[in-house]
Amino acid sequence: MHFAAILPLQSGASIRDYSLHYETYGTLNAAKSNAVLICHALNASHHVAGVYAGQTRSEGWWDNMIGPGKPVDTNQFFVIGINNLGSCFGSTGPMHVNPDSGRVYGANFPVVTVEDWVNAQARLLDVLGIQTLAAVMGGSLGGMQALSWTLQYPERVAHAVVVASAPNLTAENIAFNEVARRAIVTDPDFHGGHFYEHGTVPKRGLRIARMIGHITYLSDDVMNEKFGRQLRAAVRRDDAGGGTAHEAANAGAYRYSTQDIEFQIESYLRHQADKFAEYFDANTYLLITRALDYFDPARTYGGDLSHALARASCKFLLVSFTTDWRFAPKRSREIVKALLDNRRDVSYAEIDAPHGHDAFLLDDPRYVNVVRSYFDGIAKAVGGNP
Amino acid sequence: MHFAAILPLQSGASIRDYSLHYETYGTLNAAKSNAVLICHALNASHHVAGVYAGQTRSEGWWDNMIGPGKPVDTNQFFVIGINNLGSCFGSTGPMHVNPDSGRVYGANFPVVTVEDWVNAQARLLDVLGIQTLAAVMGGSLGGMQALSWTLQYPERVAHAVVVASAPNLTAENIAFNEVARRAIVTDPDFHGGHFYEHGTVPKRGLRIARMIGHITYLSDDVMNEKFGRQLRAAVRRDDAGGGTAHEAANAGAYRYSTQDIEFQIESYLRHQADKFAEYFDANTYLLITRALDYFDPARTYGGDLSHALARASCKFLLVSFTTDWRFAPKRSREIVKALLDNRRDVSYAEIDAPHGHDAFLLDDPRYVNVVRSYFDGIAKAVGGNP
Numbered sequence: 001m002h003f004a005a006i007l008p009l010q011s012g013a014s015i016r017d018y019s020l021h022y023e024t025y026g027t028l029n030a031a032k033s034n035a036v037l038i039c040h041a042l043n044a045s046h047h048v049a050g051v052y053a054g055q056t057r058s059e060g061w062w063d064n065m066i067g068p069g070k071p072v073d074t075n076q077f078f079v080i081g082i083n084n085l086g087s088c089f090g091s092t093g094p095m096h097v098n099p100d101s102g103r104v105y106g107a108n109f110p111v112v113t114v115e116d117w118v119n120a121q122a123r124l125l126d127v128l129g130i131q132t133l134a135a136v137m138g139g140s141l142g143g144m145q146a147l148s149w150t151l152q153y154p155e156r157v158a159h160a161v162v163v164a165s166a167p168n169l170t171a172e173n174i175a176f177n178e179v180a181r182r183a184i185v186t187d188p189d190f191h192g193g194h195f196y197e198h199g200t201v202p203k204r205g206l207r208i209a210r211m212i213g214h215i216t217y218l219s220d221d222v223m224n225e226k227f228g229r230q231l232r233a234a235v236r237r238d239d240a241g242g243g244t245a246h247e248a249a250n251a252g253a254y255r256y257s258t259q260d261i262e263f264q265i266e267s268y269l270r271h272q273a274d275k276f277a278e279y280f281d282a283n284t285y286l287l288i289t290r291a292l293d294y295f296d297p298a299r300t301y302g303g304d305l306s307h308a309l310a311r312a313s314c315k316f317l318l319v320s321f322t323t324d325w326r327f328a329p330k331r332s333r334e335i336v337k338a339l340l341d342n343r344r345d346v347s348y349a350e351i352d353a354p355h356g357h358d359a360f361l362l363d364d365p366r367y368v369n370v371v372r373s374y375f376d377g378i379a380k381a382v383g384g385n386p
Numbered sequence: 387m388h389f390a391a392i393l394p395l396q397s398g399a400s401i402r403d404y405s406l407h408y409e410t411y412g413t414l415n416a417a418k419s420n421a422v423l424i425c426h427a428l429n430a431s432h433h434v435a436g437v438y439a440g441q442t443r444s445e446g447w448w449d450n451m452i453g454p455g456k457p458v459d460t461n462q463f464f465v466i467g468i469n470n471l472g473s474c475f476g477s478t479g480p481m482h483v484n485p486d487s488g489r490v491y492g493a494n495f496p497v498v499t500v501e502d503w504v505n506a507q508a509r510l511l512d513v514l515g516i517q518t519l520a521a522v523m524g525g526s527l528g529g530m531q532a533l534s535w536t537l538q539y540p541e542r543v544a545h546a547v548v549v550a551s552a553p554n555l556t557a558e559n560i561a562f563n564e565v566a567r568r569a570i571v572t573d574p575d576f577h578g579g580h581f582y583e584h585g586t587v588p589k590r591g592l593r594i595a596r597m598i599g600h601i602t603y604l605s606d607d608v609m610n611e612k613f614g615r616q617l618r619a620a621v622r623r624d625d626a627g628g629g630t631a632h633e634a635a636n637a638g639a640y641r642y643s644t645q646d647i648e649f650q651i652e653s654y655l656r657h658q659a660d661k662f663a664e665y666f667d668a669n670t671y672l673l674i675t676r677a678l679d680y681f682d683p684a685r686t687y688g689g690d691l692s693h694a695l696a697r698a699s700c701k702f703l704l705v706s707f708t709t710d711w712r713f714a715p716k717r718s719r720e721i722v723k724a725l726l727d728n729r730r731d732v733s734y735a736e737i738d739a740p741h742g743h744d745a746f747l748l749d750d751p752r753y754v755n756v757v758r759s760y761f762d763g764i765a766k767a768v769g770g771n772p
Contacts (some may be wrong), residue, residue, distance in 0.1 A: 011642035256497040
């Protein structure tokens with residue numbers, strides 16, 4: 001969807017002639033009362049559910065949660081996924097041409113915030129004729145957008161589902177983001193953010209950023225369970241069969257190298273890093289991590305989150321995961337407390353899952369059932385799809 | 387101290403004609419029974435205590451713990467600090483010339499392990515005529531060396547003090563090391579580890595490595611307390627006084643930049659990173675993080691730590707810190723349990739300190755008093771200095 005009109009941004013800058021990529025699932029009912037907006041996190045997109053015809057491994061990033069008969073049931077709800085402004089999956093971003101200068105934005109793409117994304121999403125819903133959302137839902141940074149919806153457009157949201165999120169980043173969260181940004185910005189191929197013109201990609205920096213990210217998405221326990229201190233499997237020539245066979249390196253087989261892969265965890269991280277550097281935009285990484293850093297609805301209320309959330313009038317479901325050390329349960333509890341201080345209707349599930357922050361994308365049955373029953377309740381109230 | 391003889395290394399390689407920088411404090415008694423070896427961690431050195439005459443800010447890295455009248459009292463003990471082989475503070479390392487090739491070692495410096503360091507330390511003690519250590523002591527990686535002493539030379543150690551350490555690294559620990567190494571190795575100025583010949587230093591990589599390290603040394607809580615979400619102080623021209631004054635940026639003053647420093651935590655990390663990149667050797671960083679990765683005394687016992695520690699015969703003091711998430715208390719407890727399984731004499735203090743891993747270098751009075759009283763006991767047994 002193209003937007004010619006200027007969108008004022010929180011920074012004081014603005015953007016015009018931008019497009020937002022979006023997908024919808026299910027059918028909008030006549031009353032336009034069954035819309036659910038799904039907000040995405042750092043490296044996800046508008047493609048939240050389903051597959052693209054003829055494309056293998058094209059499942060949406062929340063396909064386990066959203067679809068016909070799934071917890072967010074697209075037989076009942078009209079689900080909308082929007083790629084955020086500044087991202088790199090179709091919506092206008094740093095790799096596109098700035099209509100004011102006629103040159104690719106690069107590092108000059110305006111800084112966007114969670115609040116800006118919510119405003120842009122609201123404009124898209126305006127065009128679709130959707131005044132009120134049955135629910136807005138997101139995990140991690142997506143949960144911040146869901147929370148911000150309830151503050152920026154309280155009259156347009158009936159329910160907010162905020163998963164594995166936080167009312168702002170801690171110093172440690174910001175620190176990890178900053179290391180990732182420094183890795184990207186100091187990569188000689190970054191060229192001050194104008195690498196497109198140089199035909200380069202700061203892949204070294206993107207790889208480091210992704211490795212850091214991955215470590216913080218997983219719990220210590222699940223990393224030990226999946227990888228532990230296991231050495232990289234050696235590829236052994238099977239002379240009898242003529243093929244190759246993988247053989248776990250045995251206890252005597254340290255390679256004694258500082259640069260070669262020695263442990264499975266190293267192999268995994270390098271692989272994830274290489275994949276990510278092939279498709280993700282470096283300027284987008286900077287923009288999105290900064291949006292995370294900046295989000296802090298209590299800030300203009302002297303740090304008083306209860307005061308900040310007084311504007312919210314919808315009902316809430318919050319979910320956190322015990323082993324999530326990136327956005328720990330205590331951060332979700334801060335939101336729950338602030339909402340209860342305002343006598344809001346809040347459900348809260350703290351799921352004892354081993355997977356760390358990544359749990360919000362996984363299939364823990366208790367988690368999935370909590371979301372399912374919450375949306376079943378919404379469907380009954382909405383009347384669902386005629 | 388120079389060593390002409392070949393030192394066989396765990397990897398199967400060896401090194402000859404190497405030197406170890408060391409310092410001693412206090413006086414060795416006639417019985418040579420009051421020697422205490424202090425083992426250093428990643429970025430520390432042989433300079434464990436005292437100051438260099440005429441040099442400001444030249445305090446040894448454990449000067450709060452070691453010295454006349456201090457917990458490790460150099461009026462009682464003869465304390466020895468040795469810079470480990472492969473480090474960059476005077477002992478033979480990657481920046482020195484390989485006598486076999488006549489060229490600077492660079493990335494060809496042999497991989498060294500905790501066990502190799504202990505062997506090298508033992509040879510130095512041989513030359514000093516010290517057969518038995520009253521105690522060996524270290525924190526973090528230094529604690530691993532202390533533990534390894536009790537296994538490699540059980541008959542030469544009376545007491546081992548192992549602080550904020552672990553019986554091996556977890557997958558997450560290895561992962562953080564690997565990201566740091568990748569940042570260094572993929573810095574174009576690294577030149578495959580032979581950057582000395584190119585007149586460059588891979589400072590970008592070293593900076594990233596140091597930032598990651600710093601985050602893992604601090605607890606989330608102490609980071610929030612020290613930095614929180616505080617914005618970088620603006621330097622304000624004080625027209626009245628003609629000087630400058632620092633002014634905390636107020637709540638309205640986001641700069642909205644992806645590359646400039648916005649938060650105090652960013653400023654702190656960049657400053658630490660810049661300092662580190664000026665003095666630390668990149669190849670040493672690789673070697674020392676690998677020594678951490680490889681340490682795993684239970685490995686040759688099928689992962690059975692109790693079996694592995696059966697060789698130890700000395701008495702032990704272990705100390706851990708509740709907020710240390712790099713080497714968490716549960717890792718120290720694994721060592722304690724394995725020693726108790728062998729009916730060894732073990733004291734264990736789990737200190738409720740807020741500072742994270744860095745606590746082992748700080749002045750928590752409970753921690754300092756535990757160490758003091760333990761060494762007081764050793765001094766009584768040894769008879770101290772005549």
